[in-house]
Amino acid sequence: MLIRMATKSKTVLEESTLARQHKRKAESRQRLLAAARQLFVERGYHDTRPQDISRLAGVGHGTFYLYFSDKKACFQAFVALTQAEVDALIRVRLAACKTNEERVYGALETSMDYVQANPGVLKAAWAGHQLMAREDPQGAPTPSISDEWAAGWAKVILNGQKAGMIWQDYDPEIIGYAVLVVTSVVSYGALRKGAEREHFLTNLTKFILRALRAPKASTPS
Amino acid sequence: MLIRMATKSKTVLEESTLARQHKRKAESRQRLLAAARQLFVERGYHDTRPQDISRLAGVGHGTFYLYFSDKKACFQAFVALTQAEVDALIRVRLAACKTNEERVYGALETSMDYVQANPGVLKAAWAGHQLMAREDPQGAPTPSISDEWAAGWAKVILNGQKAGMIWQDYDPEIIGYAVLVVTSVVSYGALRKGAEREHFLTNLTKFILRALRAPKASTPS
DNA sequence: TCGCGTAATTGACAATTTGTCAAATTCTAA
DNA sequence: TTAGAATTTGACAAATTGTCAATTACGCGA
Incomplete structure (x- = not known):
């Protein structure tokens, strides 16, 4: 079922993704998100470190900060x-x-x-x-x-x-x-x-x- | 209904409290909790550090760990x-x-x-x-x-x-x-x-x- | 009031984690 | 094949976390 909706979300992702990535190498982001999902669910927010996510995603840990400013943004x-x-x-x-x-x-x-x-x-x-x-301090709470x-x-x-x-x-x-x-x-x-x-x-x-x-x-x- | 169990949890609280503190000096815990509340609400979990909580509570930062094993426990x-x-x-x-x-x-x-x-x-x-x-891995999920x-x-x-x-x-x-x-x-x-x-x-x-x-x-x- | 023993606190320190960035690698297009 | 841009990397500096020996504060009996 994740497969099924991949179609849809893929589309959504492609826009923002294309803007960010050169050609397609930023499947790194997808790997990071998949790893993040697994760890956040298994261990919870507190016990999940950016390093852990990077390691599970199989990328260098500097890469994490290329796609997310910090753990909160990743979450x-x-x-x-x-x-x-x-x-x-x-x-x-x-x-x-x-x-x-x-x-x-x-x-x-x-x-x-x-x-x-x-x-x-x-x-x-x-x-x-x-x-x-x-x-937002303003009245536009996103x-x-x-x-x-x-x-x-x-x-x-x-x-x-x-x-x-x-x-x-x-x-x-x-x-x-x-x-x-x-x-x-x-x-x-x-x-x-x-x-x-x-x-x-x-x-x-x-x-x-x-x-x-x-x-x-x-x-x- | 809510009434009945309130009795229960009150009792539980008092026990653990009395057991923990010598006489009453552990109002430190209360100060820490008050500070934690303020910061968690104002800044959110991610941007609140145990140090910040200790400082706002007006206690040495080692004290924090006397009452909570880590930020998660404090939260x-x-x-x-x-x-x-x-x-x-x-x-x-x-x-x-x-x-x-x-x-x-x-x-x-x-x-x-x-x-x-x-x-x-x-x-x-x-x-x-x-x-x-x-x-809990078991069937007793607290x-x-x-x-x-x-x-x-x-x-x-x-x-x-x-x-x-x-x-x-x-x-x-x-x-x-x-x-x-x-x-x-x-x-x-x-x-x-x-x-x-x-x-x-x-x-x-x-x-x-x-x-x-x-x-x-x-x-x- | 004076000790004395215990409870509570502290902050320096070691261990860990976070975030940066120059160098290295990979990719593309000519 | 190569230049150059995009992407990745991990060593490093900065910051945070967690520990603990030393210190301070307290309660109580003399």
């Missing part, structure tokens, strides 16, 4: 990459969805697939994103991809409200975040395999849908 | 302290609650109070808890206080199910986590002051209650 790149991967998968999955039920279940199932295929990765990325989130996800749900909610399917008294922006975080529950803890998986997905889907769905016909504004 | 202590503070507040607040609506709103409002009184702290602690969470909170909600849900107030088809454990994470939304981003605050709280309260509440009378098991 943020790891988070961004992971989020981009999941984002690509979810986008594909949701493209075909007609109903909100399909969308909610689809997003959950896609995340669950990713979590099972890449144990620990999404959890680390999700938690880390918040921990590392930088605050919207992360999670913010975009929340905004995406906000849009879904707004549409639902217009159609009279979702409670009119919700603030789409706030509830967008609520839906997002419930979605993130799939990345928690030791996840459940096999039959438990379905159980997990249906529970969270029901939770979200029941929270959203307006009863009977609530008057569209 | 975890900070997270534990923050969670314990919030836990205590919520415990008090929920003690008087009769209905689930009161409980949900109470938990949200209490968290919001804390977030506003201590900007950034709960956000850092929440995110960090997940990032640093240690995984339940964090967040797990206990989720378990507390699970109990509320189970009771609600018995009373026919909450959907019977929910798995209390899973939905307990869902409620918890929605609760955590109050610690997100630049928080809203004044009128926005109420807006925020009512939105999240409605979201959770609507997700939980069974329609009409669903048959209690």
Whole structure:
């Protein structure tokens, strides 16, 4: 599955990558990121050193600083990459969805697939994103991809409200975040395999849908 | 629920504290934790050095290592302290609650109070808890206080199910986590002051209650 | 109040890690 | 094949981490 989405993220990466690298030798960056992912997940942020990442990636340790200013930047790149991967998968999955039920279940199932295929990765990325989130002194706090996800749900909610399917008294922006975080529950803890998986997905889907769905016909504004 | 276990963790804290300090001189630890909190929140984990913490705390930097084996341990202590503070507040607040609506709103409002009184702290602690969470190879993954909170909600849900107030088809454990994470939304981003605050709280309260509440009378098991 | 033994603290020091950069290597295109 | 640019490298300097013998502060009995 990492293979599958490689297509997508490859595209994204190529732009920034091409700008940076001469021809293509900066596959070093990819090797570094792959190593970083493995170590951050296995040992955690604290116990992972830039040297370790370089060694595992099989490059000289000076190379690390060619691509990342420090460990924090490397971690943020790891988070961004992971989020981009999941984002690509979810986008594909949701493209075909007609109903909100399909969308909610689809997003959950896609995340669950990713979590099972890449144990620990999404959890680390999700938690880390918040921990590392930088605050501009200004009012432009660099919207992360999670913010975009929340905004995406906000849009879904707004549409639902217009159609009279979702409670009119919700603030789409706030509830967008609520839906997002419930979605993130799939990345928690030791996840459940096999039959438990379905159980997990249906529970969270029901939770979200029941929270959203307006009863009977609530008057569209 | 939260009440019961608070007793537990309080006891645990006192024991370890008393055992560690001679009489009371180890207020050094408190100073270190206060300094750590400030720096972790202001600068983030990466850019905070044990030295900085010691200096701000006004103790020799060797003292740091008397109380924490390393920065990671210090951070975890900070997270534990923050969670314990919030836990205590919520415990008090929920003690008087009769209905689930009161409980949900109470938990949200209490968290919001804390977030506003201590900007950034709960956000850092929440995110960090997940990032640093240690995984025992065994099946005993050292339940964090967040797990206990989720378990507390699970109990509320189970009771609600018995009373026919909450959907019977929910798995209390899973939905307990869902409620918890929605609760955590109050610690997100630049928080809203004044009128926005109420807006925020009512939105999240409605979201959770609507997700939980069974329609009409669903048959209690 | 004066010691004295224990608890607590300290900062110099050694070990480790981080970040830099001039030299070396690899690649491309002519 | 070669010039020159792109990329990599690891030795080095700077900075940080963690240790510990020496020092200071405390509690308590005489």
